[in-house]
Amino acid sequence: MNQDVIDIRLLEAFAAVMSAGSITGAARLLGRSQPVVTRQIQDLEADVGYLLFTRNGPRISPTPKGVLFHAEVERLLMGLKHIRQRANAIGAGALPVLSLAAIPALAAGFVPAALAALERKLLPSQVHVQALSAENVVQSVLSQSVDFGLASLPIQHPGLDMQWVCEVPCVACLAMDHPLAKKKVIRLRDLAGVRLLTMANPYRLRRRVEEALEREGVVPAEVIDTNASLTAIAMAKQSLGIAVVEPVLTSSLPVEGVVTRPLDVSIPFLFAAIAPTGRELTPTVAALNDALRAAVALMPGAKLHSGAAALAEAGDETSEFEKAPS
Incomplete structure (x- = not known):
């Protein structure tokens, strides 16, 4: 330049x-x-x-x-806009602007409920919620362009404080009239020879799904992948295949015409609440953190791990978390 x-x-x-x-x-x-x-x-x-x-x-x-x-x-201009709003809030003696980023499923699934649970006096007049990829959530928290983030694991960075980690088993989503919809539990072996609907990112949930299928010796006939679980669920509704996804949206925003079934093999989906290291949570962010933690704990099979356990086990985000204390 x-x-x-x-x-x-x-x-x-x-x-x-x-x-x-x-x-x-x-x-x-x-x-x-x-x-x-x-x-x-x-x-x-x-x-x-x-x-x-x-x-x-x-x-x-x-x-x-x-x-x-x-x-x-785009990130810079958004940050400048937020700075202006924060400056105005400071000048008016109002609550600081609240800005958070989350992967799409969590942004749609739990953030609205958590915001609704906040006391009126803690909810600022300006709130910014961004639905981003996990990598961009991490970068937004690191750059402190947002106050708080929710991202799927793996996450390992010295500039982040993990408030807590949630581990929950994935589910299968099928059209209501699918032949397998009558079953109470979907076996991974049921996916042999059918079209699999799953996530595209090879470094996060997709990797765990593929490892589970490989252990069971299952080879789907075809695969459609996407960057959003809601898209996979919508495709399942159209009988395009069976979606193996995290249960966030199926727990909070069930889709009409789609049935959700547990899998016979646990495929863990893990995500964390993160904040910038060394930055004290404001009363609003602290209350939001508590509301989010309470909301995600209601998912069937959810296990919550403390921030200390999360930091200790950040090197292996799958099997070791199953051993961590809740």
Whole structure:
């Protein structure tokens, strides 16, 4: 880069073009003229030293570097927005803005219930909830752009405090009229020769599912994977296969037309509540932490592990957790 600091107006122009898909649309969003936005994009490209968009007549498309850069810009602009809101709250003597990030299943499954359980006096007027991948939840907590996070394991970083870890067995989701829906327990061997609906990330739940299938000598006929368990459940509803997912959504937001059955083999799903190391929880975050812990404990088969046990066992997030005290 040619300068140490990039003009925030250039970043706003870039983010607007990415959102609108065109210079003209971005100009309308920003209330600026089209030539001004065009010039700002050109200035930003000169500043960072590479093209952010490819041009084909009036059409533009982000370059691969532009897509990567947009993720950083979006995080920065969101952080600046939160800083402004926090500054306003401090000036008004109001509760601090609450910002948290969680993987999609937990953001939809337990965060709303936990927020609803907070005393009115502890709920700020501004609350930000982001549904992100586990990796992005971790990065958001590390950068302290959020106050609190919920992410699936593995998580191992010295900059994080694990408040608690929840371990819960996965379940099978099937269409109500599926031949196996009449069974009270789905055997992993029942998955042989059928289409499996499962998670895509090979380093988290997907790995445990595949290891369990391999131990049982089960080979599904086909696989559809996705980055969200709700999508897998929705596909099960359409009789596309049997979904093996964590039970967060099936416990909190049951889907009509889908039945949930336990598996005969335990496939643990583990997730943790995390906060930045050395940062004391505010009364609101502490109350939210307690409400989340109480909510997740209601899942069938859920085991809660203390933060101390979580830190001690962070090197092996599967078998060793089964030995940890609740």
